Amino acid sequence: MILLTMIDNSEDRTKFCILYEKYRYLLQKVAMDVLGDRYLAEDAVQNAFMKIAMNIGRIGETDCSQTKSYLVVTAKNEAIDICRKRSKQIQREVDANEVEEEKMPVVYIPKSEL
Numbered sequence: 001m002i003l004l005t006m007i008d009n010s011e012d013r014t015k016f017c018i019l020y021e022k023y024r025y026l027l028q029k030v031a032m033d034v035l036g037d038r039y040l041a042e043d044a045v046q047n048a049f050m051k052i053a054m055n056i057g058r059i060g061e062t063d064c065s066q067t068k069s070y071l072v073v074t075a076k077n078e079a080i081d082i083c084r085k086r087s088k089q090i091q092r093e094v095d096a097n098e099v100e101e102e103k104m105p106v107v108y109i110p111k112s113e114l
Helices: 002-006 010-035 038-054 065-097
Strands: none
Touching: 002 010, 002 038, 010 038, 010 065, 038 065
């Protein structure tokens, strides 16, 4: 797992592996509930675990409710970020489609250049 290279000591690596194995399906479900798309949910979970790896030193016990809450909130926020980015992208696509054809520039390409 590439994310393990971000973690310096072996105790934190072990903690990260335990968190990943224990909570990955829960985080996948949380992200899926927000996004409604399996592939985007996987991206959100991957981003969440990247943030978790960067902050692994701040995480206490792997079995406590605070840790679980932190992981769930991190995954949910990552999913919301992806949702926002996609809505902005969709908005830009809609704006481009709303341009009237009469106002679009006409481009002539000679048949010899095709």
